[in-house]
Amino acid sequence: MSMLSTAQLQKIALLSDTVLYNEAVAFIRKLVREQDCAPLPNSQVNGLFSIAESSSYDELYRFVVHQRDRNWPPSKRDIKTFYTALEQELSLMYRKRLKDEFLLLTQQNAQEMRKEANDVMALLAREYIQHLMAENGVLQAEAEADDKRKQNRYQKQGRR
Amino acid sequence: MSNTAQSNEMKVIREVSIQAENCYKAATALGDHAAHVLGNRHRAQMTGLENVADSTFKTSDVFDYIKRQTARQPHWRQPSPEEKNSGIGFGERLKNYLEGKLKESLKEPLQIIYHHLNIGNNTDEDQQERKRIHLLLIRQIIHHMVIQYEYRVSTPQNNPTNKKRES
Numbered sequence: 001m002s003m004l005s006t007a008q009l010q011k012i013a014l015l016s017d018t019v020l021y022n023e024a025v026a027f028i029r030k031l032v033r034e035q036d037c038a039p040l041p042n043s044q045v046n047g048l049f050s051i052a053e054s055s056s057y058d059e060l061y062r063f064v065v066h067q068r069d070r071n072w073p074p075s076k077r078d079i080k081t082f083y084t085a086l087e088q089e090l091s092l093m094y095r096k097r098l099k100d101e102f103l104l105l106t107q108q109n110a111q112e113m114r115k116e117a118n119d120v121m122a123l124l125a126r127e128y129i130q131h132l133m134a135e136n137g138v139l140q141a142e143a144e145a146d147d148k149r150k151q152n153r154y155q156k157q158g159r160r
Numbered sequence: 161m162s163n164t165a166q167s168n169e170m171k172v173i174r175e176v177s178i179q180a181e182n183c184y185k186a187a188t189a190l191g192d193h194a195a196h197v198l199g200n201r202h203r204a205q206m207t208g209l210e211n212v213a214d215s216t217f218k219t220s221d222v223f224d225y226i227k228r229q230t231a232r233q234p235h236w237r238q239p240s241p242e243e244k245n246s247g248i249g250f251g252e253r254l255k256n257y258l259e260g261k262l263k264e265s266l267k268e269p270l271q272i273i274y275h276h277l278n279i280g281n282n283t284d285e286d287q288q289e290r291k292r293i294h295l296l297l298i299r300q301i302i303h304h305m306v307i308q309y310e311y312r313v314s315t316p317q318n319n320p321t322n323k324k325r326e327s
Contacts, residue, residue: 134224137231
């Protein structure tokens with residue numbers, strides 16, 4: 001059970017609004033618009049979201065690494081790209097930003113600090129993934145609308 | 161709550177109300193857009209948005225909710241027939257307006273409130289207060305928008321779906 005203080009929880013909420021929201025939007029837009037990846041399919045969205053909502057950070061991280069390291073068929077390489085990038089983001093957050101940038105750790109003892117870092121990361125990752133999934137849905141709907149428009153154009157050209 | 165805290169809170173409420181009043185026209189235009197694209201069969205989606213805005217402590221929860229609705233519900237992606245050149249769907253228009261990053265959005269009203277109340281941007285406390293005010297303003301805009309939506313879909317002569325049928 002999380003033993004974080006009210007101040008820590010308030011700071012996490014503030015970071016979610018001011019930092020994580022923009023970063024999550026930029027993260028998924030970069031993958032889809034610049035690296036030509038397909039948005040994450042619904043089955044993956046549901047899986048990742050439910051793990052983020054209900055699990056500890058260790059479990060979530062293990063899930064992300066497992067998905068990254070799976071032997072995906074060529075048609076699903078974009079999923080591997082997504083989890084590779086997500087693992088890098090989470091690792092950077094855990095190893096560096098939590099302590100140096102977000103200033104969220106209060107414990108001195110190494111064991112307690114690790115427990116606190118895991119509790120904080122579980123909440124930060126949950127916020128980040130919620131924002132990421134919401135933007136992913138919008139990009140998915142845009143991609144579907146584009147496909148439909150293309151299909152209609154081909155059909156019209158075929159009729160001529 | 162001490163007298164000073166109470167007085168400060170009254171100032172916040174007053175400033176937010178003034179700016180919400182200034183945004184009334186934009187809020188009702190969004191309500192009209194919602195009435196056009198949702199019609200009177202999707203009231204629950206408007207109530208859902210109001211509930212999220214009223215119950216959350218984070219502005220990003222409101223934006224995420226709008227995005228989820230935009231992704232799931234085709235109605236939320238439809239542009240308004242009244243604004244022929246924009247082509248922007250209801251969900252995206254609403255999100256852009258509330259996020260307050262673009263010129264024609266809550267950006268200016270928020271800056272005015274922060275200025276009038278002397279709220280800086282350096283400390284966590286300042287930023288927390290800015291976010292709280294942003295959320296209070298969002299709530300009022302959404303309430304105005306939903307009331308306009310209700311008005312448009314519940315009065316037959318104002319219901320855009322009826323007008324479409326007549327023409």
